[in-house]
Amino acid sequence: MIRKAMVAALVVGSVLAGTGVADAEASRIPKNFLLSEKEARAPRDEADSIEYWWKISDKLSNRPLLAPCRGARTVRDGRVAMRTITHLTSAPSSDGEQLVLYRSAKAARAAFLGLRAEVKRCPGKDLRLIARTVRIGDEGMFVGRYDYDKGKRDREPVHSWAVGRRGAALFVYSADQAYTTNPGKLVTGRAKRMAKKVCELRNVCR
Structure with a gap:
């Protein structure tokens, strides 16, 4: 026995x-899974170090790169892994990349829907957020922050974000107008690339 x-x-x-x-x-x-990660981790000489800066963080408590309501974020939403890369230059300009893995596709979808609801709830005033649906993975949206002058909206956004979900993964890409002449095209293209790449991770697209 x-x-x-x-x-x-x-x-x-x-x-x-x-x-x-x-x-x-x-x-x-x-390591080096995110699109900009190898560049972000590459060694830089002193001259480059005063022209641009990279930050890589795996903290689960980090805010989404797009946080319209700017309230406290909770990590109790089913997220199990997260990596955020931010890039600043002396121009000044900025862009960023963020990947969040959830315990299930259901939890990731809830996070995506929550973020979309935030854009509607906290659109801003002089600089206003406007979202539209785009085809990225299982679901996605493009969000632009536009400047308004006397009620008339500028043609191009001051800052752009692309948010996508594929299975149990949520990813966000951001860039401002100073970083590139067409930030919308840039962030949407990056998000579509990640929508394919995340399926290399175990259990994300099952």
Whole structure:
């Protein structure tokens, strides 16, 4: 009886251990997985270091790159891994990239819908957010922050974001008008690339 119990315990332990490893692998974003990550991690000389700056963070508590209502964010929304890369230059200009993995596609969709609702709830005043649906992965949107002068909206956005969801992954790309002449095209293109790339991660697009 004792021997049978020991064997059973070993079997159960092996199964649980295997599950734990699988879960850990599924909730990890590999190094250099994000589109701009290799460039962000590359060594820079002193001259470059005073012209542009990169920051890479894996904190789950980071705000989304698009946070219209600017309220406190909670990490209890099912997220299991997150990487945020921000890029600032002396111009000044900025762009950014963010990937968030959730425990399920349902949790990721809830996060996407919550963000879309925020854009409607907190559009801003003089600089106003306007969103439109775009085809990125399972669902996506483009958001532009536009300047208004005497009630008339500028043709091009001051800042642009593309938000996409594919399975259990949510990703955000941002860029301002000073960074590139067509930030909308840039961020949307990057988001579409990530919509394909995230399926390389285990359990994201199942």
